[in-house]
Amino acid sequence: MKAVVLSPHLDDAVLSCWHVLEGSGDVTVVDVFTGSPPPGTPAPWWDRLTGAQDPVDRMRERRAEDARALGLVGRDAVHLDLLDAQYRDGELATGPLAARVRELLEPDTVIHAPAGLGGHPDHELVRDAALELARGGWPVMLYADLPHGIAHGWPAWVAGVPERAGLDIGADWVAVLAEAGVTVERLVPRVRPLDVRARERKLSALAEYRTQRAALDGLAFVPLEDPRALAFEVSWAVPASAVGDPDERRSDGIVAEA
Numbered sequence: 001m002k003a004v005v006l007s008p009h010l011d012d013a014v015l016s017c018w019h020v021l022e023g024s025g026d027v028t029v030v031d032v033f034t035g036s037p038p039p040g041t042p043a044p045w046w047d048r049l050t051g052a053q054d055p056v057d058r059m060r061e062r063r064a065e066d067a068r069a070l071g072l073v074g075r076d077a078v079h080l081d082l083l084d085a086q087y088r089d090g091e092l093a094t095g096p097l098a099a100r101v102r103e104l105l106e107p108d109t110v111i112h113a114p115a116g117l118g119g120h121p122d123h124e125l126v127r128d129a130a131l132e133l134a135r136g137g138w139p140v141m142l143y144a145d146l147p148h149g150i151a152h153g154w155p156a157w158v159a160g161v162p163e164r165a166g167l168d169i170g171a172d173w174v175a176v177l178a179e180a181g182v183t184v185e186r187l188v189p190r191v192r193p194l195d196v197r198a199r200e201r202k203l204s205a206l207a208e209y210r211t212q213r214a215a216l217d218g219l220a221f222v223p224l225e226d227p228r229a230l231a232f233e234v235s236w237a238v239p240a241s242a243v244g245d246p247d248e249r250r251s252d253g254i255v256a257e258a
């Protein structure tokens, strides 16, 4: 079965869905925010932080980095060329993005999309487009956004060890999913531990994102080389009942019982 990984930025598929990229079958990465702003645009905050002078040059570098990283795992990417949040004014609508993704899908394609953990508006937009497709009957898996979702560590249910006293990361993840409009208790979670060798391969791919790599370390609870940081990848299958209207589900239940 064919799969697409919706990658808001040029590194998100490798950061969060390495097990999908390394898995079997036909997998295509759809990089969403790959567009360059108009020439002469001053470097906005993330570009400044990562040492860029010219956003047009920087996006060209980032697209080349992504091609090298995905080449290591034998995958290709499609670019949708939308403008990253740091380059645009205001929010984009989910409908047109969902329509563009739909054009790329073959029957039964599984869509992997970010859960939006960490609250980045680009990730939330891609998630919301994927949930729109889920409501249209497409199979969707949400993935935990790395490193954004682990700014403070892993939830206890993922890592199997208690969270630091005073933190409830699991509750934070649940709140994000609930705010996205899904019925969290109907999602089907899956934890994929990455062994040492898989982590090494993933880190080698991440090293290709040379312009981004140092800044990514600052977004997780420990630097990404630390074995705890990339120990897991987490996803949730989104059944139709998790994205339906609650009243419809209730009437469905009544019909089923009858």
Ligand SMILES: [Zn+2]
Pocket (backbone or CB within 6 Å): 008, 009, 012, 120, 123
């Ligand atoms: Zn991202």
